[in-house]
Amino acid sequence: EAGVTQFPSHSVIEKGQTVTLRCDPISGHDNLYWYRRVMGKEIKFLLHFVKESKQDESGMPNNRFLAERTGGTYSTLKVQPAELEDSGVYFCASSQKEGKGFRTTEAFFGQGTRLTVV
Amino acid sequence: AQTVTQSQPEMSVQEAETVTLSCTYDTSESDYYLFWYKQPPSRQMILVIRQEAYKQQNATENRFSVNFQKAAKSFSLKISDSQLGDAAMYFCAYRSYGSSNTGKLIFGQGTTLQVKP
Secondary structure (H helix, E strand, O other), X not given: OOOOXXXXXXXXXXXXXXXXXXXXXXXXXXXXXXXEEOOOOOEEEEEEEEOOEEEEOOOOOOOOEEEEEHHHOOEEEEEOOOOHHHOEEEEEEEEOOXXXXXXXXXXXXXXXXXXXXX | OOEEEOOOOEEEEXXXXXEEEOOEEEXXXXXXXXXXXXXXXXXXXXXXXXXXXXXXXXXXXXXXXXXXXXOOOEEEEEEOOOOHXXXXXXXXXXXXXXXXXXXXXXXXXXXXXXXXX
């Protein structure tokens, strides 16, 4: 079974340009999360999808970031226009749907996309 | 708000020896899980071990074990018989299952573990 995959693995763009990151979760996982690690700091939550709906986007830094999850499958995270402080590693994770009496206690991560804005 | 702190940016261990990575957290909730994730260089992060807050017994997975001190809000990871493949960045993480449960993980800053042959 394929794990969580992210594209591209690396991206170098100039300030002011647009970049789109993609995440393909594990098939059947309803939950999809985006996280970011900036310059050796802790990994921070950006947002959470349940299927195609945004459940929590409290971690999105500003309106230059736009996340979508088409049809509840793959997700994209667009940064437009990119700024220097957006550089970092962007992680995607997915997990199974939770239900009554059932807890999901493991999130599966992709390898991350390293974004460098110059 | 919940926080997770890893105070050791880097650690090193000799192959076959034992090393302990520290993690402290802060929460006012009683229903939560703690995790240790491992990220090898340029590879995806994988779950090493998890601990449910309600369980007093420390979790163990082969050479990996935790020392969970709930009152002290401490959650350290012990790696026994260290192997070269254990070299990675290790992240401590917290997830609430209580009133603030949103499914998100709260991470520490990470500890880079070097294993010397």
